[in-house]
Amino acid sequence: MIALADIWYLVIGALLVGYAVLDGFDLGVGMLAPLVGRTPAERGLLMRTIGPVWDGNEVWLLTLGGALFAAFPLVYATVFSGFYLALMLLLLGLIMRAVAMEFRHQVETARWLRAWDAVWWLGSLLPALLLGVALGNVARGLPLEGGQYVGGLLGLLNPFSLLVGLTGVAMFAMQGASWLVLRTGGEVQARARRLGRYAWAAFAALWVLVTLYAVVDAPSLWSNYGQPVLWLAPAGFVAALGLTGWALWRGTSDRQPIVASSLTIIALISVLGQALYPALLPDRNGSAGLTVLNAASSQTSLTVMLVIALIGMPLVLGYTAFVYRRFTHKVEEADSAYG
Amino acid sequence: MDAVDLARLQFAFTVAFHFIFPAITIGLGFLIAIAETIRWRRNDEAWDRLARFWTRVFALTFAVGVATGVVMEFQFGTNWSRYSTFVGDIFGSPLAAEAILAFFLESTFLGILLWGRDRLSSRLRWFSALMVSAGAALSGLWIIIANSWMQTPAGYEIQGDRAVLTDFLAAALNPSTLPRYLHTIAAAVAVGAFVMVGIAAWYLLRRRHADVALRSLKLGLAVALLSSAGMFLTGDSHARQVADTQPVKFAAMNGLFETDDGVPMIIFAFPPSEDGPADLPELAIPNLLSLLTRFDANATIEGLDAYPRDVWPPVGATFTTYHLMVGLGALMLLVMLLAVLAWWRGRLERWRWLLLALIVVTPAPLIAVQLGWATAEIGRQPWIVYGLMRTVDGVSPIVSAPEVLVSLVGFGVVYLVLAVLWLFLVRRAVLTGPEPARTANAAEVLP
Numbered sequence: 097m098i099a100l101a102d103i104w105y106l107v108i109g110a111l112l113v114g115y116a117v118l119d120g121f122d123l124g125v126g127m128l129a130p131l132v133g134r135t136p137a138e139r140g141l142l143m144r145t146i147g148p149v150w151d152g153n154e155v156w157l158l159t160l161g162g163a164l165f166a167a168f169p170l171v172y173a174t175v176f177s178g179f180y181l182a183l184m185l186l187l188l189g190l191i192m193r194a195v196a197m198e199f200r201h202q203v204e205t206a207r208w209l210r211a212w213d214a215v216w217w218l219g220s221l222l223p224a225l226l227l228g229v230a231l232g233n234v235a236r237g238l239p240l241e242g243g244q245y246v247g248g249l250l251g252l253l254n255p256f257s258l259l260v261g262l263t264g265v266a267m268f269a270m271q272g273a274s275w276l277v278l279r280t281g282g283e284v285q286a287r288a289r290r291l292g293r294y295a296w297a298a299f300a301a302l303w304v305l306v307t308l309y310a311v312v313d314a315p316s317l318w319s320n321y322g323q324p325v326l327w328l329a330p331a332g333f334v335a336a337l338g339l340t341g342w343a344l345w346r347g348t349s350d351r352q353p354i355v356a357s358s359l360t361i362i363a364l365i366s367v368l369g370q371a372l373y374p375a376l377l378p379d380r381n382g383s384a385g386l387t388v389l390n391a392a393s394s395q396t397s398l399t400v401m402l403v404i405a406l407i408g409m410p411l412v413l414g415y416t417a418f419v420y421r422r423f424t425h426k427v428e429e430a431d432s433a434y435g
Numbered sequence: 436m437d438a439v440d441l442a443r444l445q446f447a448f449t450v451a452f453h454f455i456f457p458a459i460t461i462g463l464g465f466l467i468a469i470a471e472t473i474r475w476r477r478n479d480e481a482w483d484r485l486a487r488f489w490t491r492v493f494a495l496t497f498a499v500g501v502a503t504g505v506v507m508e509f510q511f512g513t514n515w516s517r518y519s520t521f522v523g524d525i526f527g528s529p530l531a532a533e534a535i536l537a538f539f540l541e542s543t544f545l546g547i548l549l550w551g552r553d554r555l556s557s558r559l560r561w562f563s564a565l566m567v568s569a570g571a572a573l574s575g576l577w578i579i580i581a582n583s584w585m586q587t588p589a590g591y592e593i594q595g596d597r598a599v600l601t602d603f604l605a606a607a608l609n610p611s612t613l614p615r616y617l618h619t620i621a622a623a624v625a626v627g628a629f630v631m632v633g634i635a636a637w638y639l640l641r642r643r644h645a646d647v648a649l650r651s652l653k654l655g656l657a658v659a660l661l662s663s664a665g666m667f668l669t670g671d672s673h674a675r676q677v678a679d680t681q682p683v684k685f686a687a688m689n690g691l692f693e694t695d696d697g698v699p700m701i702i703f704a705f706p707p708s709e710d711g712p713a714d715l716p717e718l719a720i721p722n723l724l725s726l727l728t729r730f731d732a733n734a735t736i737e738g739l740d741a742y743p744r745d746v747w748p749p750v751g752a753t754f755t756t757y758h759l760m761v762g763l764g765a766l767m768l769l770v771m772l773l774a775v776l777a778w779w780r781g782r783l784e785r786w787r788w789l790l791l792a793l794i795v796v797t798p799a800p801l802i803a804v805q806l807g808w809a810t811a812e813i814g815r816q817p818w819i820v821y822g823l824m825r826t827v828d829g830v831s832p833i834v835s836a837p838e839v840l841v842s843l844v845g846f847g848v849v850y851l852v853l854a855v856l857w858l859f860l861v862r863r864a865v866l867t868g869p870e871p872a873r874t875a876n877a878a879e880v881l882p
Contacts (some may be wrong), residue, residue, distance in 0.1 A: 162533065166528040173831075195856070422547070
């Protein structure tokens with residue numbers, strides 16, 4: 097029988113998927129904007145492709161934080177306090193991005209626009225990088241003493257996690273470029289497609305590197321894969337990655353790259369989730385770490401939360417789908433600006 | 436200062452700064468929803484420009500609210516990990532519910548309202564505005580539920596070193612949730628209404644944008660008067676609930692050191708210290724506190740002396756913030772009564788001094804809201820969860836003082852920049868004003 101805590105393990109994974117897929121392209125667009133958009137006007141157009149949806153997309157991260165707090169409070173407390181300065185930097189990035197999104201178009205002088213383009217770029221790159229580094233550290237496991245992480249900021253900057261951070265940056269860039277292929281046309285779209293190919297190649301190469309490095313640095317990640325049925329997810333990942341490459345090089349419609357790239361992200365997070373289970377935070381000092389068994393909230397709390405999620409999430413998915421159906425047209429230069 | 440003091444200072448600073456913005460957006464969102472409804476029903480051009488203008492002010496404010504709000508949700512884990520572990524079973528769910536049931540709604544519909552307005556039908560635009568307002572008010576509800584549980588915990592039992600949920604409804608609707616929520620919402624609506632009234636009054640004083648300004652002023656005035664009166668009504672029942680559930684806080688709020696019957700209500704006094712009232716003149720109404728609290732002019736009310744000193748909150752700060760809040764509330768109500776009188780007499784645009792007064796009192800509810808929160812949170816001390824866990828025991832054990840100092844200075848700098856930018860852009864939006872009226876034959880006039 098599947099326990100409630102297992103369901104919440106899946107829900108946390110699903111929220112991570114929602115965030116990585118949806119805000120993933122927002123972050124990617126922000127990172128790529130200086131390269132894809134040659135003029136302030138072009139960068140304004142890029143911003144408009146994510147304008148109506150970025151705010152809702154970011155809520156997936158807030159929901160992830162809240163759900164982790166509610167379902168696995170020990171993980172929330174240990175990871176968030178353990179990653180203190182890294183998370184403060186992540187918050188700084190998210191603040192910069194949020195403000196850039198809403199303030200950039202308020203004033204039309206060249207200096208103002210250039211300044212906010214820089215803030216937007218950094219505010220997109222920082223979260224993308226830091227989320228990867230954080231996830232790398234979680235996957236690799238932290239040295240825990242009495243349930244607390246004791247390694248400090250420098251302990252987080254190990255080669256494996258930095259590599260995962262770069263992989264994340266490449267993945268979000270791929271996702272962002274794929275989104276731009278869908279939402280733009282002409283010269284801008286051609287540039288986005290070209291950058292998407294580079295990002296795809298970088299992501300594929302980094303992923304191979306991370307996987308090989310994990311053999312040495314995080315062998316526990318391989319232990320679950322003794323069961324053949326679990327190889328479905330990695331196989332799916334490789335297939336989706338291949339499909340994304342095909343869509344970016346030889347695709348027949350502008351919709352294909354973003355669909356394939358999103359599938360790639362879903363598969364990658366599934367691969368990671370299977371590798372970690374039942375741990376949410378492995379312990380490098382040898383104990384079981386924080387797992388669905390020892391870190392979950394009470395049955396009452398998990399049940400209540402499940403009811404809230406079952407009522408709320410279908411609604412969220414419903415109106416989100418509605419908004420996406422209306423706002424996936426090509427953005428044109430002549431489109432009315434914000435406000 | 437040690438790590439605990441720094442963490443407290445950081446939390447106080449980030450939450451106080453953050454709360455400026457949701458207070459404005461909850462209030463303004465409500466007013467925009469009304470304006471959108473009128474625009475949609477009447478298909479009215481002036482109300483259309485009015486709604487657009489206020490939505491622009493709303494958007495600037497919302498952006499800063501979102502940016503600073505993410506910080507709050509992370510901070511429980513980063514700075515208060517012991518607290519998070521202790522209460523996670525109960526406290527996490529309202530935060531998650533806020534995101535699922537409210538924040539998605541608000542953010543998604545605001546996105547299309549701001550960025551895609553011209554692709555929305557008239558009815559969908561109205562519906563989006565309504566959802567944004569509903570999302571803002573619901574967001575507040577879940578946050579108040581979480582906060583109220585810290586003040587008056589219920590529906591739990593202590594198992595080992597954790598508080599575990601036993602009854603969700605009892606925890607969510609704990610004794611202070613409803614009074615606190617109603618009081619907070621009334622105050623937030625007042626904040627938005629005063630902003631609308633103040634800016635509209637400035638336009639009228641300068642004789643600009645008269646059509647939009649006069650409509651805004653009247654809408655704002657009606658809501659400002661009702662919400663100011665609502666603040667007193669809800670505040671009254673909230674205070675009675677505090678007297679029942681957190682009597683030490685109540686005693687500190689009222690500067691009542693000795694248990695007594697027929698207690699007077701202090702209208703004005705110099706701040707007391709831990710050792711007793713200031714030995715300076717004060718103004719008090721005999722028996723009023725007993726009457727309002729227990730509906731009996733001679734009722735006994737517990738003073739601070741009924742409790743050991745180590746569970747007293749800081750008396751001077753609790754007393755002062757509370758009294759300043761009530762004083763500001765009285766000023767707000769008075770000014771709005773005068774303004775509605777002027778409206779009734781048809782003198783709204785002619786009494787220039789009144790327009791000036793309306794501009795001056797614009798920030799009053801915003802300050803009152805901050806003072807009220809300070810009363811609630813300082814008055815809860817020394818507890819982080821009232822009666823269950825002390826604030827000093829809730830902090831993250833592994834986060835060092837230098838680390839918190841770095842982040843605190845960082846927040847100080849970033850928030851200062853945000854404040855300056857926000858003021859600059861709101862000022863700019865106000866100076867630009869609503870779009871000019873579109874006359875029917877504008878196209879023919881143009882070459």
